[in-house]
Amino acid sequence: MKLPIGQSDFRNIIDGNFNFVDKTLFIKEVIEEAPTVILITRPRRFGKTLNLSMLQYFFAPEVRGIPTKGLFDGLKISQETVYEEYQGQVPVISLSFKDVKDNNFEKAYDKIYEIIVDLYQNFSYLQKSDVLLEELKLLYVRILRREANPAQLENSLKTLTECLFDHHKTPPLILIDEYDTPIHGGYLNGFYDEIVSFFRNFLSAGLKDNPCLYKAVLTGILRVSRESLFSGLNHLKVYSVLNSQYSSYFGFMESEVEGLLNQAQMTEKVTDVKDWYNGYHMSDVTVYNPWSILNFIQERGILQPYWVNTSDNELIKTLLSRSSFSFKDDFEELLQGKGIEKLIDENMVFSDLKRNNPTSTWSLFLMTGYLTALDHHHTPRGSLCKLSIPNKEISFLLQRIIEGWFVQDYGLEWYEQFLNSLLRGEMEKFSAGLKELIDHTVSVHDTGRSPEAFYHGLMIGLTASLHASPLYEIRSNRESGSGRYDYAIIAREPQTLSIL
Known part of the structure; x- marks a missing residue:
């Protein structure tokens, strides 16, 4: 080919x-x-x-x-x-x-x-x-x-x-x-x-x-x-991405992807390709990311985040890092594979991003391809959309961005050891690592007027790689017994340690 x-x-x-x-x-x-x-x-x-x-x-x-x-x-x-x-x-x-x-x-x-x-x-x-x-x-x-x-x-x-x-x-x-x-x-x-x-x-x-x-x-x-x-x-x-007209001409339809995979003699990869690169809902039309599909075939079936690597994603990183407590809470739901309902404004006003306007931020994530709208209906204030992460490629990127909030100076190996100490219940080792992290990377200026929001974001970052894991479920701010817990890492297998 x-x-x-x-x-x-x-x-x-x-x-x-x-x-x-x-x-x-x-x-x-x-x-x-x-x-x-x-x-x-x-x-x-x-x-x-x-x-x-x-x-x-x-x-x-x-x-x-x-x-x-x-x-x-x-x-x-x-x-x-x-x-x-x-x-x-x-x-x-x-x-x-x-x-x-x-x-x-x-x-x-x-x-x-x-x-x-x-x-x-x-x-x-x-x-x-x-x-x-x-x-x-x-x-x-x-x-x-x-x-x-x-x-x-x-x-x-x-x-x-x-x-x-x-x-x-x-x-x-x-x-x-x-x-x-x-x-x-x-x-x-x-x-x-x-x-x-x-x-x-x-x-x-x-x-x-x-x-x-x-x-x-x-x-x-x-x-x-x-x-x-x-x-x-x-x-x-x-x-826009919320309209069905012209949608089949931007991105690949499923039949077109199957045709390309057939020509490449890679039909056994259909399921993997769908998980990684499909999921963009343009109203009632669902398309694949064409850039990633072509590169996937060129590389003979290696699953990689081809599309996300064509940009530095700097604006997305900035908006995520300075977002509010409630925004991070919603984003945590997305990382767990859930959908969230948000108002979307298709008319972009860049100055609203500086003011951390959540509607503008969610709209930017949708229009730029980092989220997709599973369904939507129009209201006098805009389009009310059920948003989700479209596929594994985007999920991988967002997890990597969130991990980068605090591990950029330490490296991935340090992060994995640090997280594993928590999951194994080695609390003395974990506490030492957490203290080192906070002492070296966090100041009073970072926590700002809402330290709870900052530390909640820190916990999302700590557990970013677990959100797509089949081994754990992440929950936060849920009622339990006679009170409410802040954060929970719940093991799906009874023999595995859960953390509250």
Whole structure:
């Protein structure tokens, strides 16, 4: 098998004879979609970039000077009536902001400027167009030569749609990949307001009531609040992980995974693969993590956390470490394989994360793929979702993060010896280790105003590796007899020691 790991260019996959899971009917659904502007949010590595590349190669007559005719021969879309009508008939504006991860606004602005200049260079023939108004042509050249002022750059998307429409007499399709990456960077590095202001003006100019626009498809991980970014875009339709439409095109369906495993002669691995990489519920559709599936097959059946290792997971670590007592308590339920019901707000307001707003934090965990919604229903305040950890890969990551709260300076071997001393009832040895840990890693500043919450979090960290264990059940803050215990490690076998 020739697996397209790391490949996100549709032509490279087709011309390179890579194994391709045919998602081309996605194109038909986009064509038949009524709204002009579509935003699809999914976790990273779920096929967003490849699907936008597929749209570009379908609609554009050529990409980088090479005709697109014939690329879709034999694929599902070629059997549809829309094929002859639309293939190669629409100018395409394709942008990706995946690399705009700078630590200040000036650097981010410069990188965005370069992305737009590169985009304009793809249509350099417009400089010699006989049908463009001279004023519009001069504005195009100013942007191309990096002579545009900030207002002209903010209008550059709209300017290009006008140029293409006037020249081709056909409104263009706009594709924007990872629109939210610069905004995420702005939040982490302290220039959130500036970057949101730029993109609000940039997107509003290009997408709002633009008669020169056919459609626009945007992808990202999060839906940034309409008030901060999409104000005025009344014709915007958002499809998040809580919507079923388009869900079968992002991630692998069970039949597609079985087909890949069959080609790889690994059908005996179906159950393992399901436990480790399945479990993402997109409304009524359940999908596998495609990145992990491809890497699992490439590595000939080695079960590893492939997806989680593609990120430093820093924001998730930070939010977990500074979360409240009740949040940690809920997270403990998740680690035990249980579901919890939480209100989810699909409109992301990054400032709420700084205020430890639990709704925003749970929403971030869901939208980024660290949790999934087993079911949900809409309320006036948002979507009420039953959340759970989707699979073993994510459970492994979250346990590792929690263990890292206090063992990062000691190492895994020390942690295992320390935990085993507790489980064997060697309390003198355990107490000495706990005292050493607290003396060296905990200060009064760590415990803050709620020392109980801190030490409860410490206990979750201490027992993180036990939550998925078939040998123990972890309980906390439960009534027992005439009182309530703080924490209990209950052995499932009567001959094994339990700890209260």
